Amino acid sequence: MSKNVKKSKGVTGPPKSSGLFTEEDKGPHVVVVADLHARRFDPLTRTTPYCLLPLAGVPLLHYCLARLLADGFRNIIICACTHTAQVQQFVLSYQKDIIQKDTRISVHNGENCKSLGDVMRDLDASQTLRGIADFLLVPADLICATSLLPFVKQHEARRARNPAAILSLVMPHVSKLLTPVQAAEHTVSVLLSPSVDNRIIKLFPACLNPAPNVFLQELIRTDTVVELSSNLFDLGVAVCSNHVAPLFQDNFDYQTMGDLIHDVLTNEEVMGYTMHVDRVPPGPLMLCAAPDLHTFLSFFPHILTRESGILVALTDSKLPTDWDSWIAYGPQIYVARSARIDPTVRLIGSCLIGASCCIEAGAVLVDSVLGADCHV
Template structure:
């Protein structure tokens, strides 16, 4: 009997390990999104009109996670309701999501100790914040972690950090995470969170011995995604000083001489990952979604939204005035209405919103059921659900207007203000300024700020929580609280010459109609200019190149960009060929250049036929035009054309057709003529080789 019981136990353990588990932290343990988070948790705030929790669930389920535990602290009932009403609650969804309510938890450490006490984790699991947008294949991170643990049981965690590219977002704050890594194994030897203003960071010398090559990385963004062993919750239970995951746990484990545990980093080469840690990153990640940097997680992934020119997404039953203007990188939710001469630029409008005449909304976010009165301006702000803003109002940059707030006519909200429909939460700081309750209430309901007949409260300046002064991954304070807020001096710029420059005059089919539903085609949104289109295509290709996308996915993204901007196929091919040639190194000996050409074309050359429109002769003409425009690329033409031939992108008949095509003929001795002569030499070599093979046969 005992041997049989032991055998069953081993079998159960192996079965548990086959089930990939994840733990979602549905609470941020700070109040940075107040007053928006007074009535709902941050994880249920909409990002591009989809709750943040749904983005996180998509990331996990898309990576093969089968069992998810959602730890809820504040507003647990709303989270449980959202999960029960989601499509993942259906029996055939293939995933089991279990909400666990922990009302007394005040930190990540408290949640991890609760997790340990419940003993529900069977093997290595994914730990992720409930406000993460990610397309990184997390199953690869889990596989890497498990392979490492097979030979090294001391490895208890693999953290996911993303390189900060020149155009990647979100940008890091004033504070700076510093990681000391073993360059070969990616073991994290030391973690330090350097506060703004500190001139230097001290790295322990003993951590640098015994490693052939070290990296000091300050160019990484924390994705708030970790793969943990079952030892991690237990270590939290053993040390009640561990509260924050990075500054307490990771720093504590790496500086302990007694634990003997190791933590590694995974730095993915492809995929997108970012956390909505503050209002600034909320805006930047929204922009990334609208720009399709998060592909395939994009608004038009479902039929509910249609992608139009200039990255404009239109929901169902939307009505636009004939004279309104929609700028690029904007989204209008279902059943919303935009009135005469209203301007929406780089903004997200939630479902059921009403935008009055002559309203200007720029780089802002309106949630469900909000309305903006005539002649009002909203700039780089977030307006929550059911907010009413009276006519002739101005909401300056960096403001947050909480659920149900009613602002009267002529409201003038100063920059970085917080306004709520109910009184702000009170604490001991209220008594520090010496004002009585009536004086405070009079200040918070000032009609000169909130407008006449307003039903709202503007928060006092000192009602900025201390946890709002730091990055989510740390409790370190920064002197400039506004850095992490939407509307800070580093603003998101939007191109001027976009779809926003043209009124929506051609939408209405009947002269008597004031507005029309946008379920059909929209001809009022003018295509973006060629410079913006080329920029977007180049950025898409750069991401594909750096992150190692498949040719098929890169082609899908380019086709989508082409459809959104309504440009001819030739324009897409021009950008693709220009980009491919630019990625070939011009340095080194001729043999090295030829090898670089072959490697690049073998990997990315199939992108040209995958884009569509089979016309190999046109591809050669575009390559000739590009190489003829730059003397530095002239010497690459022959090698690139040969690589096209060797990888079946063009045939010898295509090269012959190009030679005979009048468009390939340039003035004698010009750069284009030199390209043509190189092609003629290649064609003769191919024909000679074919002739030799025939004779051999």
């Protein structure tokens, strides 16, 4: 049964702002959601932020920020749901090393947030997003080998044609690198209208409906072309208008983006909003590196081998306290200069040996990553 919705069909413009950003901050803007899945990594995340867990010796957040800066994003908000002080310390250190000195990275304390809905309500209540017409929403563990800026531009052009277009989901096709758990949790099918800017008619999560039933009434809701796009991957990447956060604020039962999408589609004629999907062309890698510990541990060889176009340079991606330099002993074997390795040691596959490590005679390491001060 549809709930009563107080939103009018008329779509108002962006609210006037005295918030974090001014009229001079033209954008594009990004909100990075960090550490919502930290509990999946207990006890590791009791002392270390989830977004700073090292992937091939590099904090997860670095990969995400490197992608955003390469795309030209200069106004970035990181919502830290745990360990805000440590995330802030990392960001301060990170900003000292980047060449884009006009970049503004703000860390928002969201330690009371337990879901994406809580994050959006907290950002709205604190007026952090005031003055922002549109923003890109990404998870902190995003690994992406394709530019995200064109999707923001596409959403802005769509909004210029249709001010009611409040949300554009950015979805790649399912990758062969996905673990079965990750594929089952995030794979979706989308019934859309490609002739109306890929407008979403219905969204089917695979975990709830692996074989979606499409009813005739859903096909005849529009006189335009209708398409069912299967095996898309919902990473939580979306371009949001300034209406999205207030919708979460007005509906405290929204915990996920799926809750908002379902309710807007159910009450589409009352609310007057439309939502769209932009599909990432097959090829470049785009996925979340750490939805669970197994996926996180198994993903580092793909980073070291630069599979699917990952171009983050390890030598520029060190932890704030680790200023050691690296030697490439092979296409995917990296060793810190201060590491002590016996000549009889064999490094096979994709390996990274951190600073001040000691590996004694006869050791054989296969597809291994060692942090600083490890002894084998």
